[in-house]
Amino acid sequence: MLNSVQSIVIFLLLLGFSKNYSQTNHQEDSLMIRSIFDEALIKGQCHQNLYELCKDVGHRLTASPASYEAIAWGKKKLEELKLDSVWLQPITVPHWVRGEIERLDFSNKNTPLHVSHCTALGGSVGTDGKVLEGNVIEIRDWSELEAMDDKSVKNKIIFLNKPMNPALISTFSAYGECGEYRHYGAIKASKKGAKAVIIRSLTLRDDLNPHTGSMQYEDGVDKIPGIAISSKDAYQLSRMIQEDAQTSIKMKLECQILPDTISYNVIGEKRGSENPDEIILIGGHLDSWDIGEGAHDDGAGVVQSIETMRMMTSLKYAPKKTIRCVLYMNEENGNRGGKGYAKYAEEYDENHIFALETDRGGFSPRGFSIDGTSEQVENIKQFQTLFNPYFIHLFEKGYGGVDIGPLKNGKVCLVGLVPDSQRYFDFHHSPSDVWENVNKRELELGSAAIFSMVYLIDKHW
């Protein structure tokens, strides 16, 4: 509880701050930001654009036919905005195909057949046209796997049953903790002699949705298939193993790793009127997993990035710096778009001063996660009061995003839009990541938050 001396000092300090970031600026900026939110909420087009991307194009795994449709769609959308230039940036990408059949059945002495809700992990090998059969061992933690001798793992199927931790407030933290089980499960299990790996889907819900996602192999280690089962099936499998240590599975996957091929990042920019060589980048990724529609991941980010460019024109905002929208390819299984983009940027000696990625779902924007110098973080925090009327409060040092990550060079400030994360992993990488599960207003508020930040950076940096 403040005493009066403290109150007065605080008041004087606030006066001091407003001299740094002048009152005139604040008024002008708050009016502009209000116009941006009005435009997004009253005339917003991102929800309709998301409908087109989800329903007309559909899911769009890198190198799939739909991914090229998505590229054409994104290019057309940016071209319609009459920017200064729109182009495709070629990149070499991996080409993984799921195949027709994916099936995983469990059986034990009590349950002759349990058919699970499953999905191959992205990048997995298939089962060579055969049904892979074997006994299954449940592992809750790497340490349990490491403690086992190779003989007892040999030719077994490892079930990595690591649930996400519900106590973590940011669901991304919980995802981060479990992600390595999906990424490295096949490598670690294979090193022990296992012939396949099953993971519990990375979600906080108890339901029947299987969630895919990328997995990796290591040179010199046998490639074994990887598959995810729904959380309810994970409970079932665990129960069956407890009942009967001889619980076995049958698995069939037809996935294939094909030779690398060519795809594209889609780029559009509006040249700066004063400092065209200073680039402010916004973007999300155009590719998605091949189940669901990639609505939150990352259709939302794609349409929010396009919307920012649209609003710039409709609000007649002429940026001082160059504003560039990048719809990245291949975030999900290789990040070749992000890496390729950064390579071009370096080769052409481009000066990116700021990059903002939106790839955490189309939910109510809560703030920004800033990967930059302490000074950059402080400078951005100074804008916080401008966002508070829009219930955007979170300004903290953190992480930008996968796509913009390769741009990191100690100078460019990388920022991630932080939406409310509570529902994200209900949908993420699953059949339920569809347009119907994205709320129009939440999506629009995100686009307004992005443009507001871009505007402030363009004007004040």
Place this chain on the structure above:
Amino acid sequence: MLNSVQSIVIFLLLLGFSKNYSQTNHQEDSLMIRSIFDEALIKGQCHQNLYELCKDVGHRLTASPASYEAIAWGKKKLEELKLDSVWLQPITVPHWVRGEIERLDFSNKNTPLHVSHCTALGGSVGTDGKVLEGNVIEIRDWSELEAMDDKSVKNKIIFLNKPMNPALISTFSAYGECGEYRHYGAIKASKKGAKAVIIRSLTLRDDLNPHTGSMQYEDGVDKIPGIAISSKDAYQLSRMIQEDAQTSIKMKLECQILPDTISYNVIGEKRGSENPDEIILIGGHLDSWDIGEGAHDDGAGVVQSIETMRMMTSLKYAPKKTIRCVLYMNEENGNRGGKGYAKYAEEYDENHIFALETDRGGFSPRGFSIDGTSEQVENIKQFQTLFNPYFIHLFEKGYGGVDIGPLKNGKVCLVGLVPDSQRYFDFHHSPSDVWENVNKRELELGSAAIFSMVYLIDKHW
């Protein structure tokens, strides 16, 4: 951007603050709050309780058979928690019944029949067993109605087509602006000689859901029926009127206003160990509208209030003050529960020091809206940093809620839990306000926020 002198002064000030609200307290409190969130997220029961309330009891309009089932359910739930006392508080309530048939059709020269998605407004009279027919006049604003002469309104049906304003960030502000059209539409239209009133549903979505809600009559003014149509039907009706000024409607409603009857608030309390006469109240309302399941409105608030009492026991927290949970009856169409409760409190000279209402949906908690003295507001704001790790940032002077409103006496501090509001009016008072549309984590986070605030008030006030 801070200069170093400012930084030092701020640092000293922060030191100063922590002397007021001591470092020891802060550490202790932050540990307790962490335990509360852990309990809610790991062992939370409110989502399961909400399932029971929505699926076993269902919607529960005041004085309906299900409302008495809800009372029995709420009482049982509180009794299971082994509180110090649980009781029912009798109150006289209005008794409105919807009846079987509600239908509203439009027709004009181009469209012989358009059957709308409609719902009688709560409290409306019916159409006397007949079909009410007439021409319809569209009104966008009170001023348009007032500008019309009585002759041209006589025997017409008034269509109040006032959409909620999407530009307002808090959807409650937009609802507030439009609410009077639903509340007073029948009175104002009747005064002009109209024979029925149609309102556009209060929602920000374009869909086919009709949204009900309370409407009022005035003594001495003819009671005319009131009905809401979905936003898509509102577009349709508006278009038809533009095509043809002779657009007419047929309406049939079987609602009835029956004599007042008796119902109950459900109350449970844990007596304070040090100051039992100081009461901290938490609550939501047990009644709901009779379409959907009242899951967000206010099943969420009911189960969050019960959950707070449960967590107090499971975390072995012995409150210093008396913590009382009130499940109010009749918030939706009369607030007799809220008024009755306050009357008892006054008669028995009870000392409520703090009351927290949760009745804005089971969404991610964003903060608290505080209706209290400036000192109370400042005192609560001091707790803000304890909530920031849970992404709860909003602490501002505002409004508590309908149920606790009648307690206001210049001394008790009234507080409303503020969840994210973006999706609330997608569901509010409509058939889609069902359990499936409430996210488990969001609901649980709200319950943890409530108990955390109650804990801080109990300990520090």
